[in-house]
Amino acid sequence: MTVRSLADVRDEAAVEDSADVVVVGSGASGAVVAYLLCEAGLDVVVLEEGPYVRSEELRSDMYGSMRRMWRDGGFQVALGRAVTPILQGRCVGGTTVVNGAIIHRLPEPIHAAWQREHDLGSALPYAELMRASDRLDELLGVSPTPEPVQGNNARLLHRGLDELGLRGNAIRRSVIDCRGSAHCNQGCPTGQKQSMLATLIPHALERGARLYATCRAERVVGQSGRAVGVRARFVDPVTRERGPTLRVHARHAVVLAASAIQTPLLLSKSGFGRRSGLVGRRLQAHPGTALVGVFDQPVRMTVGATQGYESTHHWAERMKLETVSMPVELLAARLPGLGHALTRQLERHDHMAVWGVQVRAQAQGGVRAGLFGTDIRYQLAAEDVAVLKRGIFLLAELLFAAGAREVLPGVHGLPPSITHLDQLAPLADLPDDPRLVHCIAAHLFGTARLGSAESTSVVSRQLEVHDCSGLFVADSSVFPTNLGVNPQHSISAVAWLLGEQLVERVARGRARLARRAS
Amino acid sequence: MRQLLFTRGERRRVITLCSATLPAGAWVERPERVLGAFLQDLIATAPLSTLLGVKVFGWLLWLCPLVVLGRPRSFGGLAASERQLLLDALAAHRIYVVREMPLLFKALASFALLGLPESQARFGVEPRDITAPAWLDAAPGDAP
Structure with a gap:
């Protein structure tokens, strides 16, 4: 098993390597591609900008986790009329290490819309994506959150949904034998979450993959219109200490799996995919906000699954509701009040439940390199705010239905x-302004979208960058739209099909070479 | 080099603002020392854009009592009750950027103070760390 980080190469002038395929990113897409290629006996190098953090090294304090394993220490934001935190993991395993492990398959209506309206054609057949999802379910131990570890936060949402006659379900998650420590966002301290760090990355390493952690890809190297490698540099993501460069030669392909934020930046820096003018544009997301309910009985959000119950009843209305058991550090930031008013709120934190609404927003933003780092622009459209307002009203109704004595709506x-719910009536009269509420966005899409024509897309239907053969994109950058559900499994399923395609392609290439040689 | 981005006075102001938004003296021993160590770590590791926001918002919040309360004092010159009044007024302000100012320091204070072992014990976090965060261990003895 080969993992090399800055500490291992600090004294070297430069590092060189070569592989059949170089994969940039080790999250939901990169790990899947690396796994499949290694299973097929290919030689694979994986580059990951973040550190390799073992389960036993994880801490329960949120800031300690964020500074080490989240992009920009958790301070990455998108700017618009409001500031929207953009949450992304930046560690081996990517966001799968710090997310709620929520598993949803690509919704069929979304796939149909991609075919109908977004030039998907016959690429990524739905049946094939479901086949990949089945296999991923097995590999990641996907199952509904068992009742004993759901926690009271989830049970209360279940009760509220039942009271209002709305559909809900225990969230399907990639966790085996969850201990209910509510630590998903800090990284699972018991190692039960089946993140890519715990599953496919170790598989790939056992089968010969070489992983370079704390190693930031700086440029895809092209030659005669073909990707032939990646230039990278070892950099400590926390202290920013710079180490040697890494040059990896790719014999067959380079796969970008660095997220809808980093992949377009890397494409731009490398000078590829520019002809459409769409690299880094049309960024879509699932912005969401949360409401706090205060109950007479203890809720104890510190016990149970971080996210155990959800409702997709209103999915067609572009919203999804779910429980979000927040660490107390995040809860405090969400609570109303400052000074002693805040400490009084914290005194009753044990009686609080937090539920969120996630919106399939129509807004489109963009990402590019800026003066102070990554420049992300994103602003909710008025119609998205209207959906958010409906979601806020619905969550408050559910909280009261579940028995909350008080709701903290968090709306300016x-x-x-x-x-009482009547007190929320003025919400309808407030303007559809994104500055009304605090939103976060954790699911990002569309900044290197796929399509058949070079003028309207960045990658082909085979996920190969139009103007660079051998350069593929495997992450949610290629998605034409957002999904309305948590995207990890859809991203992995698309990456699965790309991985299979690459195995075939390399085999064909080798056969061709063998024929020529003979 | 990054540590030069904030003067000693600016650090003291940020610590005072964070302490005012989340007074944690009842369960954290010497919260100012913790906040000092946190700020030092933040300056060393956070994106420059974040630090710029902390710096600018720190100055604005420090100097705003004159505009908001009509008092010719800095935030540091206000009595505790006046600070509370000011923070409440800012948090409910009609201008988005103004109401975000105290919330930034509230978020920073929450990250610094509520992840400590003593805070996690108080708030029933299990399993929890029994050792102080690395950023606190690495910090110098006292707040600037």
Whole structure:
């Protein structure tokens, strides 16, 4: 098993390597591609900008986790009329290490819309994606969150949904034998979460993959219109200490799996995919906000699955509801009040439940390299805010239905605390302005979208960058739109099909070479 | 080099602002020392754009009592009750950027103070770390 980080190469002037395929990124897509290629006996190098953090090294304090394993220490934001935190993992295993492990398959209506309206054609057949999802389910131990570890936060949402006659379900997650420590966002301290760090990356390493961690890809190297390698540099992501460069020669392909933020930046820096003018544009997301309910009985969000129950009842109305058991550090930032008013709120944290609404927003933003780092622009459209407002009203209704004595809506222009749903009525009259609420966005799409024509897309239907053969994109950059559900499994399923395609392609290439040689 | 981005006075102000938004003296021993260590770590590791926001918002919040309360004092010159009044007024302000100012320091204070072992014990986090965070261990003895 070969993992090399800055500490291992600090004294070297430069590092060189070569592989059949170089994969940039080790998250939901990169790990899948690396796994499949290694299973087929190919020689693979994986580059990951973040550190390799073992389960036993994980801490339960949120800041300690964020500074080490989240992009920009958790301070990455998108700018618009409001500031929107953009949450992404930056460690071996990517966001799968710090997300809620929520598994949804690509919704069929979304796939149909991609075929109908977004030039998907016959690429990524739905049946094939489901076949890949079946296999991923097995590899990642996907199952509904068992009742004993759901926690009271989830049980209360279940009760509220039942009271209102709305559909809900225990969230399907990639966790085996969850201990219910509510630590998903800090990285699972018991190692039960089946993140890519715990599953496919170790598989790939056992089968010969070489992983370079704390190694930032700086440029895809092209030659005569073909990707032939990657230039990277070892950099400590926390201290920013710079180490030697790494040059990896790719004999067959380079796969970008660095997320809808980093992949377009890398394409731009490398000078590829520019002809459409769409690299880094049309960024879509699932912005969301959360409501706090205060109950008479203890809720104890510190016990149970971080995210155990959800409702897709209103999916067609572009929203999804779910429980979000927040660490107390994040909860405090969400609670109303400052000074002693805040400490009084914290005194009753044990009686609080937090539920979120996630919106399939229509807004489109962009990403590019800026003066102070990555420049992400994103602003909710008025119609998205209208959906958010409906979601906020619905969550408050559910909280009261579940027995909350008080709801903290977190909407500017409304009372910080309400005890009856009628008090939320003025919400409808507030403007559809993104500055009304605090949103975060964790699911990102569309910044290197796929299509058949070079003028309207960045990658082909085979996920190969139009103007660079041998350069593929495997992450959600290629998705034409957002999904309305958590995207990890859809990203992995698309990466699975690309991985299989690459195995065939390399085999064909080798056969061709063998024929020539003979 | 990054440590030069904030003067000693600016650090003291940020610590005072964070302490005012989340007074944790009841369960954290010497919260100012923790906040000092946190700020030092933040300056060393956070994106420059974040630090710029902390710096600018720190100055604005420090100097705003004159505009918001009509008091010719800095934030540091206010009594505790006046600070609370000011923070409440800012948090409910009609201008988005103004109401975001105290929330930034509240978020920083929450990250610094609520992840400590003593805080996690108080708030029933299990399993929890029994050792102090690495950024606190590595910090110098006292707040600037």
